[in-house]
Amino acid sequence: MAPPNTPAPAGDLTPELLGAPEWTDQMVAAAGIPMYDIPFLTVGGGMGSFVTLDYLRVYGVPTSQMRVISNIDTPWQTYEFLTRCSQIPRSERIRSDSASRPDNLWGFPSYALQETWKDKTPAYLWQLLTEPLLNDYWTPRAGTVFESIEREAKRISYWDMLVKGQVRMVRRRVGGGYFTVVTPPEGSGPTKRVIFRSRFVHLAVGYPGLKFLPDLQEFRTKHNDYQHVVNAYEPHEQVYEFLKTRPGTVVIRGGGIVASRVLQRLFDDREKYGLKTQIVHIFRTFVAGSHGPHIWARRKGGNGWAYQGFNYPKSVWGGQLKAEMRKLEGAERAAKYKEMGGTNTPYRRRWQEQMRAGRSGGYYHAVQGTVDRVERAPDGRLVSYVRSNDGIVREPVADYIIDCTGLEADISEHRIFADLLQYGGAFRNPLGRLEVERHFEVKGTASGDGVLYASGSATLGGYFPGVDTFLGLQIAAQEIADDLARRGFVRKMGPLRSTSQWFKWAFNTPV
Template structure:
């Protein structure tokens, strides 16, 4: 049924008006619910925001989280799981990036140490964080440890009570002040509910999973989703098949997901006796350390660019962050270009496994791109590869292609963001994502004393680099909380409140 045809649905008048009145909604028969602070998304961005508001003393009943997720880490758990980093594996995140604890203390490593049952188990994480990125690799938490921590914190702050389940559809300004956020609820029939708020927080995560044109073209032409898969969709059958019979797999990408997939493939060789041959295709084959000058050189080799986390560590809260905030628009964009790029962490275990695989002759890297893919003989895929430094394409027949190149689609692929760009004055930043101010406000959407904020991957390319990280979400939430305090909407968390709230956290007592 087209929108706008039924009572209680979005009327044509509403759909075309950038600013809505209470009367318009009443005429359309859409019920209105008051909630001073609305967060749209319900993932880890919303969770951390609610956590901060609760710590600042904000009442639970004034917050609503509009979401399709049952729990904040649902989507993250799914994506890391299919990307071969299930709960028992170490994610790419710092020990002190603790979405369940704004202080980052005790960090995950300290918690792991005090939860250990042996002296060695106590010392190992402490020694690791003490010497990380010098004598040892970065200490990183298990995905499961992060999820457990958030579960405890969600219970503590009463997060579950804030959830309003449904699909967020749009945010529009309210003529009388504030915003309306429309939630579509499926309860037998489709219903719309308008949440009336002074503040809206958008933390919708990735707009969509990105499928490269060659993958889309192959799927469209041959209707085959079995042999050419994206890393962020379930593809367990690939590993099962390769264990049952020898085969060749082409892995594409140079990031953490490609690393995790290679790790899985070689684990299957070592532990389950798979005879898999792995071809690894990288568009940018990094041969050595690289960067514009001696003070900006990133480590690299064997095709990979190495970096502990998704952005250089000082962009979280060090000199790179400070510089980003101070630079003019053009210089900042240049800075983004310098520090961005696909990278993977240097992990000794992975390096050892790759060295062995190279020596065994079952792992080869290629520099170039896929031109196109056709079905090959005997159920294989014929991949046509444009290699770096050569003209024309080279055909390689493989059993599977796993594409681990990226994740993020254009922001307009998300309905709320697309609507925001069209009707509510939001703009794009230099990287094409949603522009936010240093306080994570969407400047064009400001409406009197009301504010619309955004956090997470959507906002990459503005003032703060690691928005799409656990620590970045904490920074965004803290900054937004401070901005709300300036507006008199909540209390600023000063040293005394911080200490007393931390003590409550330690005792697992409600804020």
């Protein structure tokens, strides 16, 4: 890394910089912000940054050429926080394919082979062989994923590339490349901001935030109650602890994987501690059975749920759907997303048994409806006013409401994207997120010989669906690495070099 240019006294963004879509080196120097040169910069420091850096390290880029700006210490930190809150601790299994390994770009050996070897359990291989026909999909334990990422992060010297800080914006540089404005941790430097000057920038900042259902958000704000109405992605152990002390009722909102995990936790606790918990489950869209426009596009479902092994139909990661979507533009693309979309959850046999027991035992009640509002009853409990499609209004009363409807939020809620949309030339795709090329370059943001890439949830709606998944991040990283090879930043990766790199991975030899 080059030494910083001598800073002028101020070291913060000036009105001149804030208002200019493109900056010159002189403008930055005049503002007195220290500047560092680094050819490739990735912003985020979560799974998306890690996977991209892993590809590029394996492709042959030295650590001196790359930095990752992040406010977290390990790439799995945010992911682990969200999975733990949504009831997948390290010992439980995530919803991801055995061959989707963020720590291993070849996906071989798969997690199933690794866990079979480690646990000496050949049953995993039988499950792998017979999935999804006779068995549930085999999926890895969260702990297996985090441990193997830690091993790989050490192998590629991830922490040599990590720079702590909060990215404020990325602006184009006159003459090519980009300036990335970073707010370092307080007290870590003499100025409020530092700037990285790079030819290539990669954005992988994850979900802009949690999404709250409007009626629930209104209740929380009005009553200043963040304890009884919770989002499943927030820590909410108080709900389960309360239910251990006395019988209670919980309202669940949402029909995805998080709802099924939360339900499973409630059922597990009922069994384990002999609880009397009552569950009311409100589906906005109640799926009664197989659904889809025609026999070649029909998904299984029932009892309110749409069933699907993973977040997307499997062929988005390499098969027919991936090939089809790659060719579609505009409204056609949006229609294809709609056809394969919709909230869904995997049909897991153990959980299905619990659901059946819940229905027949009268402690699990599923209803279709939209909630007009939530109010506090005189005894302090929560009344939901639920209106069904058939006009019936129900008013279930509960001690807790758990919002399991997800993470999405508008990309412009993230200040980096908001800035890019306003000043950087970026624009939205047919689904309202960031429009990227097939090689994940953010459209409209080219700057001389520089390229701005983005991967992850912000790019959903592009030529490749499945962006917010392990394998999706790897597909994006593959495209980015190949694009960087075309631009001469790194060598191309052919079969021989790939094989020799795989052996390095297998023997845990540093790249």
